[in-house]
Amino acid sequence: MGLFLKLQESLRKSFYHWRVLLNDEPFKKSLFLGICLIFAAYPANYFASFYNDVYTYVSVGDIILDNIPVYNMEFAFTWVVYGLILVVWLYPILFKPEITPFALKTFAFLIFLRSGFTLLTNLGPPVGFFYEGGKVGGAALADVLFKNDLFFSGHVAYPFLGFLIYKDVWIRWVLLVGSFLMAVTVLVMHIHYSIDVFAAFFITYGTYSVSEKIFSKLNARFKTKVKLYGWDAVQKFHL
Numbered sequence: 001m002g003l004f005l006k007l008q009e010s011l012r013k014s015f016y017h018w019r020v021l022l023n024d025e026p027f028k029k030s031l032f033l034g035i036c037l038i039f040a041a042y043p044a045n046y047f048a049s050f051y052n053d054v055y056t057y058v059s060v061g062d063i064i065l066d067n068i069p070v071y072n073m074e075f076a077f078t079w080v081v082y083g084l085i086l087v088v089w090l091y092p093i094l095f096k097p098e099i100t101p102f103a104l105k106t107f108a109f110l111i112f113l114r115s116g117f118t119l120l121t122n123l124g125p126p127v128g129f130f131y132e133g134g135k136v137g138g139a140a141l142a143d144v145l146f147k148n149d150l151f152f153s154g155h156v157a158y159p160f161l162g163f164l165i166y167k168d169v170w171i172r173w174v175l176l177v178g179s180f181l182m183a184v185t186v187l188v189m190h191i192h193y194s195i196d197v198f199a200a201f202f203i204t205y206g207t208y209s210v211s212e213k214i215f216s217k218l219n220a221r222f223k224t225k226v227k228l229y230g231w232d233a234v235q236k237f238h239l
Contacts, residue, residue, distance in 0.1 A: 010095055013230070018097045020229045021222060027101065030218055034104025041111035048115040049149035057124035057148060064187065064194040070128045071188040076181060078145075081155050084178040088162040091171055098222040103165050106211040110161055113207060114154055121151040128190040153192045155182040156200040164208040 021027045088107075092100040125147045160179040163172050183200075186192040212219070 013232075014095050014097055017226050017230050021097055021225060024222070024225055026218065027222055027225070030101035030215075030222075031104070034101040034108065037108035038104050038111075041108040041115070044115045045111050045118075045149075045154075048118045049146040052118055052122070052148040053146045055122070055148070057122050059124040059127050059129075060193070062126055062193045062195075065126050065128070065190050068188060070130050070190050072130060073185045073189055074130070076185045077155070077189060077191065080178070080185075081159075081182055084159045084162075084175065084182075087171070087174060087178075088158060091162075091166060095168075096166070098226045099165065099219065101222070102211070102215050102219050103162075105215065106165060106208060107158070107161060109211055110157060110204060110207045111154075113203065114149075114152060114157070117151050118149045122148075123150055123193070124148065125150065126190045126193055130189040130191060150192055151196050152200040152203050153182070153186055153196045154200075155186050155192075156197055157204045160201060160204045161208060164205065 088103075092103050129147065156179055159175040159182065163175040163179060166172060166175070179201075183197045187194065187197060
């Protein structure tokens with residue numbers, strides 16, 4: 001019961017913060033830009049992957065994959081990663097509206113970057129590639145799963161970026177563990193080369209760092225807005 005009340009209180013605060021922030025013109029513009037970028041990034045990623053899958057490319061050796069057997073972790077590869085992505089998007093909307101524009105833009109930048117690398121990296125899937133049309137529990141996901149969109153691993157990068165952006169301890173641990181789980185999953189299923197996995201952490205951190213520098217003033221403005229006019233400030237005023 002105590003946990004439910006805390007959740008209810010957090011949602012009430014978040015709703016109030018949305019009202020405060022949506023009265024701020026820079027926030028509205030930043031949020032609109034973030035939404036536009038993310039809606040452009042996902043189709044770009046899809047079509048880059050689709051284009052690369054039209055062709056058959058040669059597989060190359062990988063010292064790590066050559067020494068581990070293939071395991072079926074398809075449930076984690078599909079449903080667990082979708083659960084992590086859901087957490088990544090719901091968390092700022094429900095609990096931290098002041099960082100929502102930054103999260104949208106940073107994820108969009110990462111997705112655009114991955115789309116470009118996908119087109120530049122013409123490699124076939126690793127030997128032993130575990131792929132059965134993306135069917136898990138009878139649910140066909142083949143239309144959104146590809147074989148040649150290898151560099152870098154989105155399964156690893158997306159939850160790791162959430163870990164970097166969000167500062168609450170519980171969400172950071174969930175996303176960091178999720179990112180490591182995805183790294184293990186795509187390696188033991190031979191879906192990504194080891195360089196796709198290891199590079200994902202470095203590229204993601206670089207993307208976050210650049211984005212944070214670009215938008216640091218806006219981020220500070222929105223956080224200050226919540227601090228001065230948010231729920232806690234109103235409660236103190238009434239006291």
